[in-house]
Every structure is written in structure tokens, then in C-alpha cells.
Amino acid sequence: MVDGPLSGLLVIDLTRVLAGPYCTMVLADLGARVIKVETPGTGDDSRHIGPFIEDKSAYFMSLNRGKESIALDLKADGDRAIFDDLLARADILVENYRPGVMEKLGYGWEALHARFPRLIYAAASGFGHTGPYKTRPAYDMVVQGMGGIMSITGHPGGPPTRVGSSVGDITAGLFATIGINAALYHRTATGEGMKIDVAMLDCQIAILENAIARYAATGTAPGPLGARHPSITPFAAYQARDGYIIIAAGNNGLFEKLCGVLGRPDLMADADFASNDRRTQNVDRLAHEMELTLRHETVAHWMAALEAAGVPCGPINDVAQALHDPHVRARNMVVTIDDPVTGPLEIAGNPIKLSAFADPNTRGAVPDLDGGRDAILAWLGR
Known part of the structure; x- marks a missing residue:
């Protein structure tokens, strides 16, 4: 286990696939002990999702490092007794079951709170435990579509485009983690646990940010804009001689510096570009004018010049380039699991850097299904 501010806390992890395991992974990275309770024989569904290394799921490994596993059938009396001890x-x-499943098993919030009043209960589901959709199943793709984020992703006139990362699941995992930490603070003050009900669809609405403001202000539902910002200009990907470069000149001062780097004082003097609002109204013309100059030099050339002038900019990295970026490495955002079967596996590190705790460059082993049974039972005195 990693030493962290949650050290000494025990998390019982009844989750599978992504939203729940992501939440408990963050808790483990913050020091909590996480015991993953899995279905006998099959375990977490993601154990069977590729890609595979030596028959082990790299997907599962990336989300379940540093946890322990015990297989329990919560419909069998003997296993229920072990679960009760935990x-x-x-x-x-x-x-992250569908609402109602835990109640059928006898482990719903009301029953558990009566027996274990200090227990914090966090549920992550597709649509939450209230509302007309509460019994519907959901996956990331479903809530991305329903929550509006796919409608503002991609290029105008293009087909529906999923965000490349599973933001439906991941945001639910992160909001659940935030709720858990708030509940821990509340418990310190009151001695009482609470229920945390996080819905994937709710989380998609919560991260729409600017899109909601634009709809509220105009009454028109926003659509996809490709790689540019809807209300700040220039703030997009622009074509240089050998590829694209991100330029984010978010105010008049930065736009003036950008014009200086480009050697284009005419842009600064143009009334169409005199303010952010005017630049946004004339976004296509400004992009055309900028690219007339940008296409003469390479991305590396413009990166050096813009950085020297203090204009925010960046390359468009693929995943390999991002993981090998020296700053990413310096921030310890690529760490290693040393698995006895697969050998070392690089995974994402913990982005929460805490001054009071070390940020190790390795993470705990990935548990085999039921691999922690003997140690867990011994710890329970069974």
C-alpha cells in the first residue's frame, strides 16, 4: 500500500469495469487499503477486456494496482458472513451496481447504516438512485450521448463523435472520490457515515461548463467546433509547415505578443480583431490570416518563438509522445507495476501531489482473482 493521507482507512470495493474501480484506485493512491470483492470464477468483467499481456488484462491492471482481491458469493451464507466481518x-x-441490486442482497444503504452507522456508502451508477431512469443500465457511450457532450465534440457537419477517453465513467469515479472525502470530513465532525449517490449522466451535465452558459445566454444549443474554443480567440489548433500547433492567446495582451511573433502588426491593427469578441466573430478569417504566416515554418520553430514571448502554446502529441514527454516524466506521471507474470508495466501516475507524502514511481501489484483470500481471512481471524 502507498503511504498517504487515507492510510489506515479500509475500503470495500464492490465495483467492476471502470467508474467504480477508478474511484477506488484513487483512494488506494491516497493511502487507503482497498479490498476488492469479486464474483467467484469470473471476477471483475474487465479481467476479460483486452489488450492482454501473457493472458492478463492490461486494462484491468491499469485500474486495480495496489488492491487485494477476495472472491465472495454474496448469496451464500458462508461468504456473506465473511463479507459482514469485512x-x-x-x-x-x-x-457500482444498478440501483436495487444491493437492496436485494440485503446490503442496501438503510440496512447497512443501521448496522454500521460510521460506514460511508458510495454508489456510482448510470442514472443514480432516484429519477425515472434509475433502473436503466448504462455505459460510458450511453451517457456521453445523453449528457450532451457528444453534441459538442467533433467537427461541424461530422458524425457523432465520442470523446476519446471514457469521460462518462472517469468523471463519475472522480466525483465519487470527492464525495467520499467530504463524507470522511463530515464523519470526523459527527461520527456518522452517509450515502453518496453519483450518477454518470449527472457528471456529464456537470462538466458541460461553457456549453451551458452559451445556451443560457443565447437560447441556442451549441454544436461541435472542432479544435477551437467557442468563446476565446485565437484558441485553437493551427496549421504550421509540418503539422498543427495549439495557440491559446486568451486576452488582448497575449494576442499582441502573438502578432509580434508572427511579424503581423497588421492583425493587431485590424478592427475585426480589436477585441476577443470581435476576434471570435471573425474566427475563420483570423485563422486564415494566421496560417498564411504559420505555414512558412515548422511547429518546433513556432513553439520556440511563442514560448520565448510567453504565449501559451503546445504540440499535439499522440499517446506515445505524451507518455515520453520529459515534463510528464519529471512529474512522475508514468509509474510502473512490477508484475511477476507480465513483467514491468507502465501506467498513469497519481496527479495529486501532496507535500506531506512521497510520490513513489512504482505501484502495488495487481491482485489475482481471490489472490488475497488467505491473508484476508487470517487478518479477520478466520
């Missing part, structure tokens, strides 16, 4: 010692229970 709950008696637990601080936090995280689950």
Missing part, C-alpha cells in the same frame, strides 16, 4: 471493519463501501 463491513464491520470498513470505513468505506464503494459499489
Whole structure:
């Protein structure tokens, strides 16, 4: 286990695939002990999702490092007794079943709170535990479509485009983690646990930010804009001689510096570009004028010149380039699992850097299904 501010806390992890495991992974990275309770025989569904290394799922490994696994059938009396022993010692229970499943098993919030009043119960589901859609199943793609984010992703006139990362699941995992930490603070003050109900669809609405403001202000639903910002200009990907460069000149001062780098004082003097609002109204013309100059030199040339002038800019990296970026490496955002079967596997590090705790460049082993049973039972005195 990693040493962190949550060290000493026990998390019972009844989750699978992505939203729930992402939440418990963050809790583990912050020091909590996470015991993953899995279905006997099959385990977490993501154990069977590729890509595979030596028959082990790299997908599962990336989300479940540093956890322990015990396989329990929560419909069998003997396994329920073990689960009850775990709950008696637990601080936090995280689950991502459809609403009603835990109640059918006898482990719904009301029943658990009566027995374990200090237990914090976090539920991540597609649509939450209230509302007309609460019993519907959901995957990331479903809530991306329903939550509006796909409608503002991609290029105008293009087909529906999924965000390249599973933001439906990941945001639910992150909001659940935030809720858990708030509940821990509340418990410190009151001694009482609470239920945290996080819906993937709710989280998609929560991250629409500027799109909601634009709709509220104009009454028109925004659409996709490709790689540019909807209300700040120039703030987009622009064509240089050998590829694209991101330029984000978010105010008049930065735009003036950009014009200086480009050697284009005429742009600064043009009334169409005199303010951010005017630049946004004339976004296509400004992009055309900028690219007339940008296409004469390479991305590397413009990166050096813009950085020297203090204009925010960046390349468009693929995943390999991003993972090998020296700053990413310096921030310890690529760490290693040393698995006895697959060998070393690089995964994403913890972006939460805490002054009081080390940020190790390795993470705990990935548990085999039921691999922690003997140690867990011994710890329970069974």
C-alpha cells in the first residue's frame, strides 16, 4: 500500500469495469487499503477486456494496482458472513451496481447504516438512485450521448463523435472520490457515515461548463467546433509547415505578443480583431490570416518563438509522445507495476501531489482473482 493521507482507512470495493474501480484506485493512491470483492470464477468483467499481456488484462491492471482481491458469493451464507466481518471493519463501501441490486442482497444503504452507522456508502451508477431512469443500465457511450457532450465534440457537419477517453465513467469515479472525502470530513465532525449517490449522466451535465452558459445566454444549443474554443480567440489548433500547433492567446495582451511573433502588426491593427469578441466573430478569417504566416515554418520553430514571448502554446502529441514527454516524466506521471507474470508495466501516475507524502514511481501489484483470500481471512481471524 502507498503511504498517504487515507492510510489506515479500509475500503470495500464492490465495483467492476471502470467508474467504480477508478474511484477506488484513487483512494488506494491516497493511502487507503482497498479490498476488492469479486464474483467467484469470473471476477471483475474487465479481467476479460483486452489488450492482454501473457493472458492478463492490461486494462484491468491499469485500474486495480495496489488492491487485494477476495472472491465472495454474496448469496451464500458462508461468504456473506465473511463479507459482514469485512463491513464491520470498513470505513468505506464503494459499489457500482444498478440501483436495487444491493437492496436485494440485503446490503442496501438503510440496512447497512443501521448496522454500521460510521460506514460511508458510495454508489456510482448510470442514472443514480432516484429519477425515472434509475433502473436503466448504462455505459460510458450511453451517457456521453445523453449528457450532451457528444453534441459538442467533433467537427461541424461530422458524425457523432465520442470523446476519446471514457469521460462518462472517469468523471463519475472522480466525483465519487470527492464525495467520499467530504463524507470522511463530515464523519470526523459527527461520527456518522452517509450515502453518496453519483450518477454518470449527472457528471456529464456537470462538466458541460461553457456549453451551458452559451445556451443560457443565447437560447441556442451549441454544436461541435472542432479544435477551437467557442468563446476565446485565437484558441485553437493551427496549421504550421509540418503539422498543427495549439495557440491559446486568451486576452488582448497575449494576442499582441502573438502578432509580434508572427511579424503581423497588421492583425493587431485590424478592427475585426480589436477585441476577443470581435476576434471570435471573425474566427475563420483570423485563422486564415494566421496560417498564411504559420505555414512558412515548422511547429518546433513556432513553439520556440511563442514560448520565448510567453504565449501559451503546445504540440499535439499522440499517446506515445505524451507518455515520453520529459515534463510528464519529471512529474512522475508514468509509474510502473512490477508484475511477476507480465513483467514491468507502465501506467498513469497519481496527479495529486501532496507535500506531506512521497510520490513513489512504482505501484502495488495487481491482485489475482481471490489472490488475497488467505491473508484476508487470517487478518479477520478466520
